[in-house]
Amino acid sequence: MTSHTTGKRDPGGSSFARLHHFHGGLVLPAHSEMSTSLPVAAAGIPDELVIPLQQHIGETAMPLVSPGDTVLRGQMIAAPRGNVSSPVHASSSGTVTAIEPRPFPHPSGMSASSIVIATDGRDTWQPANTALANYRQASPDELLEHIRNAGIVGLGGAGFPTAVKLANATSHGIDLLLINGVECEPYITCDNMLMRERSGEILQGTRILQHILRPKRCVIAIEDGMADAEAAMRQAVAAATTDDIEVVRVPEIYPSGGERQLIRVLTGREVPSSGFPSDVGIVCQNVGTAAAIAQAVIQGRPLVSRFVTVTGEGIRQARNLEALIGTPFSHLVAACGGYTPDVDRLLMGGPMMGFALRSDDIPVIKTSNCILAVGRNEMPPPPPALPCIRCSKCTEVCPADLLPQQLYWFARSGNLDAAQDYSLFDCIECGCCAYVCPSHIPLVQYYRHAKTEIWAQEKQKKAADIARRRHEARQQRLERIRQERSERMAARKQAVAGKTAQRDTAKQDAIKAALERVRQKKAQAGVTPKNVDNLTPEQQQQIEEAERRRQHPPPPGEK
Amino acid sequence: MEFRTYSSPHLPVPGNVPVMMQRVLLALLPGIACATWFFGWGILINILLASVTALAAEAVMLRIRGRQVTLTLLDGSALVTGVLLALALPPLTPWWLPVIGSLFGIVVAKQLYGGLGYNPFNPAMAGYVVLLISFPLELTLWAPAGDWPSLQDTLALVFTNSLPVGTSLDALTMATPLDGIKTRLGLNETVSEIRATGLFGMIGGYGWEWINLCYLLGGLALLKLRVIQWHIPVSLLGSLLLVALLFYLMNPDHYTPPDFQLFSGGTMLAAFFIATDPVSASTTPRGRLVFGAGIGVLIYVIRTWGGYPDGIAFAVLLMNMAAPVIDHYTQPRVFGHDKRQ
Numbered sequence: 087m088t089s090h091t092t093g094k095r096d097p098g099g100s101s102f103a104r105l106h107h108f109h110g111g112l113v114l115p116a117h118s119e120m121s122t123s124l125p126v127a128a129a130g131i132p133d134e135l136v137i138p139l140q141q142h143i144g145e146t147a148m149p150l151v152s153p154g155d156t157v158l159r160g161q162m163i164a165a166p167r168g169n170v171s172s173p174v175h176a177s178s179s180g181t182v183t184a185i186e187p188r189p190f191p192h193p194s195g196m197s198a199s200s201i202v203i204a205t206d207g208r209d210t211w212q213p214a215n216t217a218l219a220n221y222r223q224a225s226p227d228e229l230l231e232h233i234r235n236a237g238i239v240g241l242g243g244a245g246f247p248t249a250v251k252l253a254n255a256t257s258h259g260i261d262l263l264l265i266n267g268v269e270c271e272p273y274i275t276c277d278n279m280l281m282r283e284r285s286g287e288i289l290q291g292t293r294i295l296q297h298i299l300r301p302k303r304c305v306i307a308i309e310d311g312m313a314d315a316e317a318a319m320r321q322a323v324a325a326a327t328t329d330d331i332e333v334v335r336v337p338e339i340y341p342s343g344g345e346r347q348l349i350r351v352l353t354g355r356e357v358p359s360s361g362f363p364s365d366v367g368i369v370c371q372n373v374g375t376a377a378a379i380a381q382a383v384i385q386g387r388p389l390v391s392r393f394v395t396v397t398g399e400g401i402r403q404a405r406n407l408e409a410l411i412g413t414p415f416s417h418l419v420a421a422c423g424g425y426t427p428d429v430d431r432l433l434m435g436g437p438m439m440g441f442a443l444r445s446d447d448i449p450v451i452k453t454s455n456c457i458l459a460v461g462r463n464e465m466p467p468p469p470p471a472l473p474c475i476r477c478s479k480c481t482e483v484c485p486a487d488l489l490p491q492q493l494y495w496f497a498r499s500g501n502l503d504a505a506q507d508y509s510l511f512d513c514i515e516c517g518c519c520a521y522v523c524p525s526h527i528p529l530v531q532y533y534r535h536a537k538t539e540i541w542a543q544e545k546q547k548k549a550a551d552i553a554r555r556r557h558e559a560r561q562q563r564l565e566r567i568r569q570e571r572s573e574r575m576a577a578r579k580q581a582v583a584g585k586t587a588q589r590d591t592a593k594q595d596a597i598k599a600a601l602e603r604v605r606q607k608k609a610q611a612g613v614t615p616k617n618v619d620n621l622t623p624e625q626q627q628q629i630e631e632a633e634r635r636r637q638h639p640p641p642p643g644e645k
Numbered sequence: 646m647e648f649r650t651y652s653s654p655h656l657p658v659p660g661n662v663p664v665m666m667q668r669v670l671l672a673l674l675p676g677i678a679c680a681t682w683f684f685g686w687g688i689l690i691n692i693l694l695a696s697v698t699a700l701a702a703e704a705v706m707l708r709i710r711g712r713q714v715t716l717t718l719l720d721g722s723a724l725v726t727g728v729l730l731a732l733a734l735p736p737l738t739p740w741w742l743p744v745i746g747s748l749f750g751i752v753v754a755k756q757l758y759g760g761l762g763y764n765p766f767n768p769a770m771a772g773y774v775v776l777l778i779s780f781p782l783e784l785t786l787w788a789p790a791g792d793w794p795s796l797q798d799t800l801a802l803v804f805t806n807s808l809p810v811g812t813s814l815d816a817l818t819m820a821t822p823l824d825g826i827k828t829r830l831g832l833n834e835t836v837s838e839i840r841a842t843g844l845f846g847m848i849g850g851y852g853w854e855w856i857n858l859c860y861l862l863g864g865l866a867l868l869k870l871r872v873i874q875w876h877i878p879v880s881l882l883g884s885l886l887l888v889a890l891l892f893y894l895m896n897p898d899h900y901t902p903p904d905f906q907l908f909s910g911g912t913m914l915a916a917f918f919i920a921t922d923p924v925s926a927s928t929t930p931r932g933r934l935v936f937g938a939g940i941g942v943l944i945y946v947i948r949t950w951g952g953y954p955d956g957i958a959f960a961v962l963l964m965n966m967a968a969p970v971i972d973h974y975t976q977p978r979v980f981g982h983d984k985r986q
Contacts, residue, residue, distance in 0.1 A: 109980070114656065272656070346981065359981035425646075432648040433655060442650035465655045472662050472720060473762030477923040479660070481930065482874070486980040491928055492972070509979040517654030524660040525762075531652040 102305065102334045106354035108347045110483040111339040112518050114438075116311060117273045121397040121404040126279050128408050129394075129421050131178050135203040135412030136188045137163070141451040142239040143246045144170035149201060155182045158212040160388050163201050166234065172247045173237045177390035177410035180205035191434050191448050193441040200449070203412070217386030226256055226298045229383065236382030237389045237452075242277075242343070242372030243270060243435070245453040248379070251371075252298055254364055261367035262353065263301040265292050265376055267308045267315065268336060270343040271436025274456040276393040277373050279406040281308070281315035284377050285322035291376030292331060294383050299369055304331045306373070307348055310338045340438065341516045345370045347485055359512055374455075394454055396422045399461030400429030415446040415457050425459055433458040437465060438517040472525040480519035480529065486512045490519035494529055497536035502543070505536050513537075666721025668872045672863035673728060673918065679859040680732065683852040685793025687736025690803055691743050692728055698747035699727030706756035722761045726750050729769035729919060733911060733958070734776070735787040737794075737818055740803050742783055746772035766965045767925045770958040777953065785954065789819040790852025822850025823910045824954035826901060835898040849908025857913040864917025876933035877926060877940075878916040882907060884941030892949070906945065910955040915940070919957065925965045932968070932975035939964045 140146040147164035157163055157176040164174040180203045190198035218224050218232055234249035265288065267281050281288060288306075296304055306323070308316045319333050336342055336351050346357045348370065355366045363370050371379075374392060381387045390411055397404035402423030409418055415432070419425060433440040434448070435456055446457075480490035488509055496505035513533050520529040621629070681688045703723035707714045730746050750772030758764045777784050788794070794802065794817060798809040808814060820828065822844040829839045839845070846854040867873045889903035906912065911919070920926065920940050927936035940960045947956025 350980075356981045358983075359979065361981075430649060431651070431655070437656045438654040440653060440655065442648065442652075442655070444647055444650060446646065446648075460655065465657055467649070468651060468658065469661070470716075473760065475662060475722075475762050475923050476926075476928045477665070478874070478928045478930075478933075479871075481928070481977075487977045488979060489929060489976060508976070509982070512979050512981065515653075521654050521656060521658055522660065523658060524662045524665055526658055526661065528652050530654065534652075 102332065102352055105334075105336060105351055107339075108342075108350045108485050109487050110485045110518060111341065111347070112483055112521060113338065114272045114340045114521075116269075116338065117397070118269075118275045118278065118311070121273070121275045121395050121406060122278060124403070124405040126283055126393060126406045126408055127421070129410070129413055129418050131205050131207060131209055131410065132413050132417040133205060134183075134414070135177055135180070135205060135410060136200045136414065136449040137174055137177065137203065137412040138188070138190055138198045138200040138449065138451055139164050139174060140198060141174065141245060141411070141453065142172040143244065144168070144172065144250075146199065147171060147174045149185050151182045151185075151201065153182050153184055156180070157182060157203060158210050160212040160214070160390055162235070162237075162388070166247075170247060170250050172239050173235060173388075174201070175237050175388040175390050175411075176201075176203055177412050178203070178205045179208055179210040189445070189448050191443070191451060191454060195444055200412075211387075214386035218383050219385075221294055221297060221383050229294065229298050230256075232383060233379055235388070236378070238375060238378045238382060239389075239452050240372060241374035241378060241392060241452060241455075242266060242345075243453055243455060245451075248371070248375055252295070252369070254362065255299060255369045258364040259367060260299045260301040260364065260369055261303065262369075263292070263295055263299055263304040264349065264352065264363075264368055264370040265295075265304070265306040265373055266343065266345065266348055266370055267306055267312070267319065267373045268343040268348055269309055269312075270455065271340065271438045271440070273397050273458055274395050274436045275397070276395045276406055276455050278312050278315045279395075280373055280377060280393050281312070282318050285315075285318040286325075287377040287380040288319070288373045289322040289326055289331070290380035290384060291371075291378070293326070293328075294379050295369070295371060295376065296330070301369070305352060306331060306333045307336050307352060308333060309342065310335055340518070341485055341514070344485070344514060344516070346514075359509070389452060392450070392452065392454070394418060394450055395456040396459075397456065398429075398433075398459040399464040400425050400432075400459030402426055409450045409454075411450055411452060413450045415443075415448050415450065418450070418457060419446055419459065426461065428461040428463070429459050430462040431460040431465070433460060438521070439515060468528065469526050471527045474523075474525055474527060477524060479522040479524065483518040483522050485516060485518065486514055488513060490529055490533075493536075494527060494532050497532040500539075502536060502540050506540065510536055510540070662720050662722075665872050666725050668867065668870055669725055669918065670721065670728065672867045672872075673732070673860075675859040675863050676856055676914065677728075677732065679856045683790040683793075683856065684736040684788050686796045686799040687738070687788065687793070687803065688731070690740075690799065691731035691734050691736065691738065694740055695731035695734075695743040695747040696724055696727035698744045699723045699730075699751050702748050702751040703756065706752055707760070710756065710760070712760065717761070720761060723751055723755075726755065726768045726772075729914075730772050732914060733769070733773045735784060735818075737786040737788055737799065737802055738783050739806055742776055742780060745779075746776045748772075749775045762924055764924055765968075767919060767922045767961050769922075770919060770961045770965075773958045774962060777958065785820055785824065786814075786818045787821050788817060790850075821910065821954055822853060823948060826850075827948070827954070830899060836901055837898065845905070846908075848904045850905070850910070853910065854908040857908040860913035860917060864913060867917060867921075873917065873921040874930075874933065876930060877921050877937035880934040880937030881916045881920055881941040881944075882912070884938040885912065885945055886941075888942055888945045892945075900949070906948070910948070911957045912944070915944070915957040915961065920961055920964075925961075925968065927964075927968045927971045927975070929972050929975045929977060931977070932971040935971050935975060936964050936968060939967065 145167040148167045149164045151163045158179045159176060161176045162173050163176050166173050182201060183204045184202040187197035188200040190196055230249045230253055238248045239245045267277055269277050306319055323331050323333060341347055342351055349363055349368055350356055357363050358365055378389045391408050393406050394409045395406050396418050405422055407418055407421055432443045432446055434443055474491055474494060476491050478491055484490055492508050493505055493510055515530050517530050700723050704714050704718060707717055727747050730750055731743055734743055750768035754766050754768040754771035755764045801807045825844050826839050848854050849857055868875055885906055886903045889906040892900040893902050927933050943960035943963055944956045947959055
């Protein structure tokens with residue numbers, strides 16, 4: 087089941103004659119024939135377009151229109167907010183009827199703020215006056231601004247704003263520009279069909295990217311088993327009479343379409359775990375993104391449509407459609423003849439990483455590459471899980487070199503620290519481990535759960551930190567207030583005490599002065615007994631006796 | 646229209662545990678047939694006793710633990726434990742020996758730890774070691790290869806402990822070549838002298854070399870079917886070969902040749918069927934190399950200097966103990982990281 091990529095020789099003596107391989111991976115049945123038998127058709131204009139404000143990684147776009155406004159195809163209806171953001175454009179002409187939460191393609195089935203447009207069927211383009219057909223005269227910054235205003239994001243699935251990615255890359259020296267034409271997963275054929283039908287546009291986009299990044303080399307990577315697409319791309323390269331773009335065929339090993347895995351296959355380099363491809367001098371762009379860049383720069387048309395694969399045994403006529411952004415899935419299914427009676431599940435994306443949808447009342451967004459209506463026998467519901475027997479088949483196939491069985495053990499027992507020690511966040515959720523698990527354990531689900539738990543804990547911790555800081559600040563403030571108050575009290579007390587003391591001394595002084603005055607007066611007057619004139623002899627005798635007693639007081643106790 | 650939802654990946658999973666266990670059992674068949682050819686009915690009786698006991702014990706324990714009985718029994722792991730234990734036992738043991746060993750393996754070593762996937766020790770080897778320590782005499786009751794009693798006599802011996810008329814237990818049984826050679830080496834006989842006694846076959850112990858060859862074939866089939874991975878068998882056999890070669894080169898008279906080590910006793914059974922029990926083995930790729938190599942070395946050490954006829958069970962259990970530590974220190978380098986953790 088695991089395969090080790092063998093070097094494939096490129097006929098033209100390419101510098102990529104020796105390919106490398108990443109650990110693990112799976113050879114999976116491609117299931118590509120069912121959706122590639124018919125050419126790509128326009129899916130048509132639905133009555134109602136639901137255009138979510140956030141179809142990219144970064145800040146949600148800010149609406150520029152209000153209900154009742156009429157809009158033209160290609161008109162910017164929401165502007166980017168901040169640097170890592172992307173605008174959103176009306177994908178057909180009509181009237182804005184609402185800006186409200188609507189079901190959004192997300193595993194949780196959540197709703198997201200969206201601009202709803204009732205189409206008028208005329209599909210009138212906003213006049214394109216911003217084309218930079220002569221892009222070679224334009225500066226990279228000018229082109230980046232243009233790409234940003236066209237609302238271009240990574241169409242391979244990530245949805246990272248392309249202008250931001252390119253701007254980051256221009257600050258590094260870029261050695262290799264990699265145009266990724268390797269399909270992400272089985273069943274999905276939209277890149278394959280795009281290369282067959284729009285190879286010229288892809289090449290133009292590649293030339294524009296070369297002009298912006300000035301890489302030393304440029305490679306368009308195509309999967310084994312995409313003979314028609316490869317022929318078309320080789321023809322386009324030949325027609326452009328350029329010798330600085332190579333077309334390289336890589337073996338069909340899932341997940342070679344992943345950016346990091348593809349870089350490893352072509353160059354042997356590993357993008358650092360917490361870094362970006364530009365850290366190793368590489369920029370990787372999906373073929374769809376390259377084509378969108380060409381449309382935006384050459385024709386001045388923003389990103390308002392994309393190729394979507396509608397496939398699976400649950401669809402009557404599987405094929406690829408060019409769908410306007412905001413078209414409900416149900417409209418695309420109808421354009422493919424509807425469901426078969428056998429339909430069981432509806433997936434957005436491929437069978438390995440795609441998520442199951444409850445309903446088809448969900449719009450196509452910029453990153454919608456595939457709608458997979460699964461037949462009942464095509465992918466039977468998973469049997470009940472048995473205990474992990476640690477057979478480590480998962481370890482054999484893990485393209486990130488993780489130990490999935492250990493991660494499972496830690497995730498299951500809630501030992502999230504250990505899970506992080508074992509690099510849980512390097513898991514790309516490709517599903518290889520679960521695919522080979524003989525115990526049918528939904529491993530990826532455990533990893534997603536553990537990641538979510540850790541994020542929740544971190545959020546909680548952050549909230550707790552803020553709360554703690556707030557609490558500490560409050561404690562400090564209270565302490566400060568208490569201290570200030572006690573200081574004030576002390577000061578006042580001191581002041582009061584001082585005043586009382588002053589008053590007391592004044593009083594004492596007054597008493598003293600009065601006594602002094604009395605004493606002086608006494609001294610001045612001398613001590614003269616009063617009423618001693620005209621005394622009778624008895625009185626005189628009594629006085630003398632008293633005087634004597636005074637001078638000789640009787641001993642104490644005698645009474 | 647409302648659709649059902651499941652978590653990705655959605656592609657149907659091709660493999661499953663019962664099929665893996667079935668393949669293990671099928672791959673054992675050539676070895677079982679060959680062992681029966683050399684040692685007679687006792688091998689099959691042991692398998693029957695140990696398997697039935699293992700299944701019954703598993704069923705009872707699952708019932709007590711409130712787990713699903715039928716579905717779990719069908720995973721085949723209890724049956725594999727029973728068969729592997731039986732294949733380690735001598736052919737003329739009393740009936741209660743496989744029963745006790747199987748009971749201990751399933752009840753104590755497996756179910757008390759939480760059942761399949763949670764047992765730190767190889768259940769078959771845990772059961773075997775309990776028997777080896779408790780009933781060392783009974784575990785030497787091997788018949789001479791190619792010279793075994795009839796079905797009737799075997800049944801009588803196993804179930805009623807009654808010997809056929811006119812024979813003695815000593816006449817019926819014989820030590821295994823590994824055991825016999827060790828005894829003789831202890832008496833200072835040289836390897837070449839012992840070789841003349843008929844204990845040796847062409848390369849391994851007489852009879853045993855064919856049984857080992859059959860297990861080797863079965864093991865290669867398991868590798869081809871990707872039921873097991875190459876790391877443990879290769880490192881186990883490789884280290885056993887290297888250590889044996891080293892000592893043999895130092896003193897070829899006193900140490901048995903490396904090819905003899907590989908094709909005697911339970912070497913091949915251990916390398917492909919016992920040490921590869923994923924639950925109790927190391928689980929990282931490098932860890933499995935260490936794990937296998939450790940078992941190989943320990944087998945040689947116990948066979949050569951230990952007090953037991955064969956060293957496999959102890960070697961496996963000792964390395965089972967070391968497996969978590971080995972796993973911890975042998976984590977692979979994660980993609981995009983600088984060095985191993």
